[in-house]
Amino acid sequence: MLDNNLKEIINELQEQDVLPHTGTIIGGPRNQVDKKGRAKQGHLFSVIDKKPIGEGGFASVYPVTLYRQDETGIAKKSTHHKKFVTKEFNLNKLKNKYHDLNIENLIEKEFDFCRKAGHLSIKPPVYQNNKCYLTMKRMPGKNLEDIFSKLMDDPDSLTDNQKIQITYALLLALKNQVIDKGIIHRDIKPENIHVKLAEPVEVNIFDYGLAKKAGEEDGLFPGSEIWAAPELFTGSPHDNKADIFSMGRVIAFLWGESPENYLSGNPFKKSKNAAKNLNLPADAKWVEPFLKPMLAKTQKDRTDIDSAINHFERLVAINAPIHKLPKLTIENHAPINNHHFFQTRIESTGSSYPKSLSIQQDIKRDLLELLEYLPSQYSHYRSNTLFKKTVGRFTTIQKMMNELNQIMNEKESQDIPQALYDFILHHQNKSMHASEANIIRKINGFLQDIEYRNLTNSSFKL
Structure with a gap:
């Protein structure tokens, strides 16, 4: 809460038309020192915009x-006034959700780690009206x-040259802003990284x-499963x-790693097998020897940051000249998905329908089992905006699953194969992401x- 003295200062500055008369204003002592180590006097105020950027x-x-x-x-607008943002925490929501945690302590820890990282120019947290504000450099x-995206x-x-520069900058940022500061971040992912491409x-x-200190254990599962190391699971x-x-x-995704190696299946298995399953496009294969030691399953087999940087520097020295050559023109062939890390569309099948079926199983039972399995492959990632885009923002998958459930609920066993066949014919000629194609492959x-011999004899190149 703002103390009475600070409120009086704000009111006085508003009367002088130095501070705006509307909007949320937070503030406190400057908490800064001059070049001689002396505490600077005065106050710093932040006027919060009405529209959030995140x-x-x-x-x-x-x-x-x-x-x-x-x-x-004397108060005046800072020359850096456009270069800061504030992170507003809703304390009531946090306490209701995590009632067994001390939320204020966690926010103070975040402030301490941000200050220790050194590059964020973070200001001390301000508590006001069941909100907490952390102001830092934009x-x-x-x-x-x-x-x-x-x-x-x-x-x-x-370009490949940009990817090389981004990769190198990512490694240096991890070293300089996290590891060399004695910090374990535990939530390294694209959403938490800003890149200036110029x-x-x-x-x-x-x-x-x-984040936590080295050697500290808090019992929390940190970060996003998609990017998490096996030991965190x-x-x-x-x-x-x-x-x-x-x-x-993160770097593997930058170089074109298939979203299938992040999305479908058990996330723990995906994490454990990240190095084994690494499969970059042909023109990025040279990056794999550098990435695999970073993705090793066990900590003892995993590379350290300095070795990773040196390894990448050596590979760039060998391979960078190749990437300066002009790229070959890629034929725009209709059946090929534009995203180079997605698989090809399903080839058309014959249009004739079978006249007779020999079905030995309880089709409804087996189809129900299959449908219960399919959505579980993707449900982990509905909250991740990047991968919502990867699988068509999940709207296509949801529609496909709704169609399959309708077939399950409304068709008799003997009619289900024909309905599934029609389902495949309906979807196969559309532009399809890998996870959508996986549903078709399973069906x-x-x-x-x-x-169902008519399909058994057809060619589905997935």
Whole structure:
């Protein structure tokens, strides 16, 4: 809460038309020192914009205008007023959701780690009206999640040279802003990384809300399952190599790793097998020897950050000249999905229908079992905006599952194969992401298992 003295100062500055008369205003002592180590007197005020630039379940991020009052009592707009944002926490929501945790302590820890990281210019937390505000520097450039989203729409939106520079900057940021500061971030993912693409490429890591010190154990499952290291799933002791693994997953996605190696199936298995299943496009294969040590299943086999940086530097020295050559023109062939890391569309099958079926199984029972399995492959990731885009924002998958459930509920056993066959014919000629194609592949396999010969003899190249 603002103390009475601070309220009086704000009211006085508003009367002088120095501070706006409307909107949320937070403030406090400057908490800064001069070059001689002396505490600076006065106050720092943040006027919060009405429109957020980012929103989550428990916090929102707003641009702020900074005003600085010096020791003489004179206040004026800071020359850096457009370069800061504030993270507003809804304390009531957080306490209702995590009633067994001390929310204020967690926010104070986030502040301490952000200050220790050094690059965020963070201000001390301010508590006001059941809200908490953390004000910090606004990161230049774009969120890496937005860059990835554009990359999925247009694989040529980043050149190979840009990918090399981004990779190197990501490694240096992890070293300088996290590991060398004695911090284990535990939530390295595209949403928590800002990239300025203009040369020299600049990377800033933020959101230290789940960070901890080396050797500290808090029993929390940190971060997102998609990017998490195997040891985090089991609650095992972990160190900064968990962050190295997560950054390896981020860099692999940058170089075209298939979303299937992030999405479908058990996320723990995906994490354990990340190195084994790594399969970059042909023109990025040279990156794999550098990534696999970052993605090693066990901490003892995983590389350290300095070795990773040196390894990448050596590979770039060998392979960078290749990437300066002009690319071959890629034929625009209709059956091929534009996203180079997605699989090809399903080839058309014959249009004739079978006249007789020999069905040995309880089709309804087996189809029900299959349908119960399919949605579970994707339900983990509905809250992740990047991968919502990867699988068509899940709307297509949901429609497909609704159609299959309708077939299950409304058709008799003897009519189900024909309905499933029609379902495949309906979807196969559409532009299809890998996870959608996987549903078609599973349904086709189901029909083959029940000896639906017309499909068994057709060619589905997935």
